[in-house]
Amino acid sequence: MPRVLIADKLSPAAVDIFKNRGVDFDIKTGLAKDELIAVIGDYDGIAIRSGAKLDKDVIAAATNLKVIARAGIGVDNVDIPAATAKGVVVMNTPFGNSITTAEHAIAMMFALARQIPAADASTQQGKWEKNRFMGVELYAKTLGLIGAGNIGGIVADRANGLKMKVIAYDPFLSPERAIEMGVEKVELEDLLARADVITLHTPLTDKTRNILSAENLAKTKKGVLIVNCARGGLVDETALRELLDNGHVAGAGFDVFVTEPAKENPLFGSDKVVATPHLGASTNEAQENVALQVAEQVSDFLLTGAVTNALNSPSITAEEAPKLKPFVALAEKIGAFAGQMVDFGINSIDIAYEGQVAQLNVKPMTSAALAGVLRPMLAEINMVSAPAVAKDRGIVVSESRQDDSPIYDSLMRVTITTEKGVRAFAGTVIGGAPRIVEVKGMELDAAFAPAMLYVNNLDKPGFIGALGTILAEAGVNIATFNLGRVAAEEDAIALVGVDQAPADTVLAQIQALPHVKEARALTF
Structure with missing residues (x-):
């Protein structure tokens, strides 16, 4: 047992x-x-x-x-x-916690707008300070959502019921889905400038950490209310306290903190702060x-x-597992490659299966590819939730199958259409291991490594030497080096497996090399 x-x-x-x-x-x-x-x-x-x-x-x-x-x-x-x-x-x-967490964010908005906790404490002390607690209406105010997924969508629905104007910043929110939700999709800069209330509904990732930094907080509208019932670390708490003290921010409702349990915090002690001990769920x-x-x-x-x-394992039956396992791994890695190469809102994702893999149950592979694509922005996503999350954001997901593959026994291609264009990536399984075999229409053959460097450049003499010199001087050891190109002196790519992830300063040096179009650090 x-x-x-x-x-x-x-x-x-x-x-x-x-x-x-x-x-x-x-x-x-x-x-x-x-x-x-x-x-x-x-x-x-x-x-x-x-x-x-x-x-x-x-x-x-x-x-x-x-x-x-x-x-x-x-x-x-x-x-x-x-x-x-x-x-x-x-x-x-x-x-399971979506409605409850969304309702807590709405409750925080009301508590801040009408200063309910401070007014309650004052009244129960017998002070009756009616003139002290002058609140604001939420009606007709602009609510800015940072993150418009499942919980953010519920908050938007409730806010629309309150007759608020809802705007949302979410790279994965399509224009069509925004219309369905009754929100206006905006960039972060626009949200900061326009929102009367800002609520956060995004996981904590490298891209979202301190998304409300000191710099971004300074760009907010004077008198803004800020609510965080998502994750500690999304907001610079020290910078927020300074803006609360000088009156730029009118109030903050926090259910989550950088350090928990939060026995002490820069926000504590301000009568403009409503704090709860991670009660969202x-x-x-x-x-x-x-x-x-x-x-x-x-x-x-x-x-x-x-x-x-499952966050780290495909949802497949015991009978399917032996055949699907290497292809599920391939799908996740190609998706992760694609997800790290996309900076703009995703409109659609197509996964094409060619050859023998097209005869298998492709649903787990599609889910794995979606999870890989979305994970750079949504750290807690998994194979089961990925299709629902993509649908929730209005991302059109399609599959196609072709019985024959011109070169390989099996080929998988992930094509992403964004607001700025189309990117495609293809891979196969060789000897049970996933490999990347096509990027930007250029053929190459590279194994995936935990840390990799992607460079897109014009194929000119001296590039490889200059790249190697920069990496050597930075102490970054090259494990594998794979190249692809259209033709001599035309578009080319280098996919380099490295033993140490290159720092941002190293990427900047590579980006500054002559003829380099794009340089990115990738992790798998």
């Missing part, structure tokens, strides 16, 4: 699912790291919320662990690379939904091998 450790509090109904499905379990909540390390080796699965921290040391001690299941969407308390390296499937419940309904989902997912996985809402 499989054993599961319930390391954070789950509802009794979820516990009953384990019991009824014949899964043995222990409830041990609030374990310190050393206590968790001491016991985790006894379990096949672990069910957690945000409390238990499964870092690389804990996962290293998990000698029998097969699955980690997070009741909720955020998995920043799980070292996913360490789990993947150990062969542990990591699952979450992507949509804290309703009875949401807790019940995600707990039931996670119990079902863990039971299904341990008893039948079914994989649902």
Whole structure:
């Protein structure tokens, strides 16, 4: 009988699912790291919320662990690379908290607009300071959404009901989907200048960290209200406090913080701040939904091998796994390549299958490719949620199949159409390993490496030497070097596997080389 450790509090109904499905379990909540390390080796699965921290040391001690299941969407308390390296499937419940979190953001907006917490404290002290608390109406105000996915879409719907004007910044939001949502799609600069209220609904990634930096906060409209019920680290808290103190920002409602539990914070102590202890998902309904989902997912996985809402493993049946596994890996890597090469809003994604791969079940491959494309902006996306997220953003996804492939036994091509044009990338599987074989219509043959450098240039003498010199001087060792070109002195690409990811300053040097059109650092 499989054993599961319930390391954070789950509802009794979820516990009953384990019991009824014949899964043995222990409830041990609030374990310190050393206590968790001491016991985790006894379990096949672990069910957690945000409390238990499964870092690389804990996962290293998990000698029998097969699955980690997070009741909720955020998995920043799980070292996913360490789990993947150990062969542990990591699952979450992507949509169980959406309405609850959206409602909390709306509640924060009202609390700030009418100064409800401060007015409540004053009134209960018997002060009756009616003239002190002059609020503002939300009616006819402009709400700026940073992130217009599932939760952002719900907030937009509620805000439209309040007769607010809703504008949204989201690189993945198509113009068609924006119309469906009743929002105006704008660039970040426009949002900062126009919004009376700004709410954040995006995961924390390298691209979104400090998206409201000191510089961007200074560009906001005087008197703006800022609400963050998404992730700590999206806003420069110190810079925000300065703008609160000098009156540029009228109020801030924060449910999440850079450091949690937040015992102290630059925002604390200001009467213009409404702070809650990460309550976005804290309703009875949401807790019940995600707990039931996670119990079902863990039971299904341990008893039948079914994989649902996996962040690091394809959702495929046991019968399909041997044939699909290398192609799912190829799809994810080609998608990741494409996603890191796109800077503009995506209108459509087409995945074409040629040759023998076209005869297989391509749905898991398409989902893996979508997850790869979207992950640079949406870190917590997975194969199961990727199609829904793409649809939610109005991205048109299509598949095509062709029985024959002119060169390879199997070929997979991902074509992305953005607001600025079209980019296509193709790959194949050779000896069980994924390889990239076409970029920008140019043929090459390169294995994927954890860190890679992509350079698009005119094929002129001296380029390779100059590139090698820059990398050598920066201490970046070249592991592999692959080239493709249209013809001599025409468009060319270099795809370089490196042992150390090049810094931004190194990329700038490469970009400044004569005839270089584009230089990017890629990770896989």
